[in-house]
């Protein structure tokens with residue numbers, strides 16, 4: 274178990290794979306912790322690549338400083354963790370909120386980032402009314418109050434028939450309500466359209482055909498901002514295709530890494 278003091282937040286992080294390998298950093302979505310990536314990591318090679326993941330502040334085992342947060346704080350946490358671990362030229366895989374962190378970090382510290390996978394995310398997600406409504410609901414009734422609706426957005430119809438759904442619902446409802454709300458404020462205040470349009474780096478988007486949070490059109494539009502970016506649509510998956518379709522997710526990720534020689538170019 275690893276714990277890093279990022280200043281006003283303490284971050285829980287984990288490392289897998291080859292300690293001497295090329296770094297791949299994973300960043301989670303709202304309401305999840307670093308276990309989000311378990312199924313994908315099981316399918317990735319043990320040699321040549323070093324996998325780093327962490328719990329965003331307000332989530333998992335990381336601390337939950339008083340909110341609201343700005344996206345800048347979430348980006349700075351990640352920057353500090355990567356500096357602490359002396360990571361350079363990493364491929365950064367960010368899902369939803371994690372994808373916003375990826376965009377901001379690439380704009381701020383391109384030296385840290387060799388390429389980005391922007392999964393189930395956008396340059397801007399939702400609008401102020403939508404986020405304020407959800408923050409109010411959680412303030413009044415806790416995360417439980419929004420959990421069923423969230424499962425509808427996160428997972429495909431078929432996944433709702435599985436017993437596993439309850440596990441992910443538990444992950445959501447066991448997050449800190451204060452941390453969850455504080456991160457919603459960060460997303461609500463984020464619009465990356467202008468800055469992401471200036472990014473020039475290898476990039477791939479991943480969307481889920483049944484994503485009720487960040488639908489395929491939103492991801493396609495985002496990838497249209499970055500010249501040369503790839504785009505993959507994963508069918509039979511909602512907002513978390515790394516959970517529902519980990520084989521395909523790992524295959525797309527490996528294809529992207531291979532296409533830029535990450536982990537194979539010495």
Ligand SMILES: O=C(O)CCC(=O)CC(=O)O
Nearest residue numbers: 302303369370423426486
């Ligand atoms: O998943 C995220 O990081 C933000 C997008 C969202 O609202 C997810 C959800 O529907 O709960």
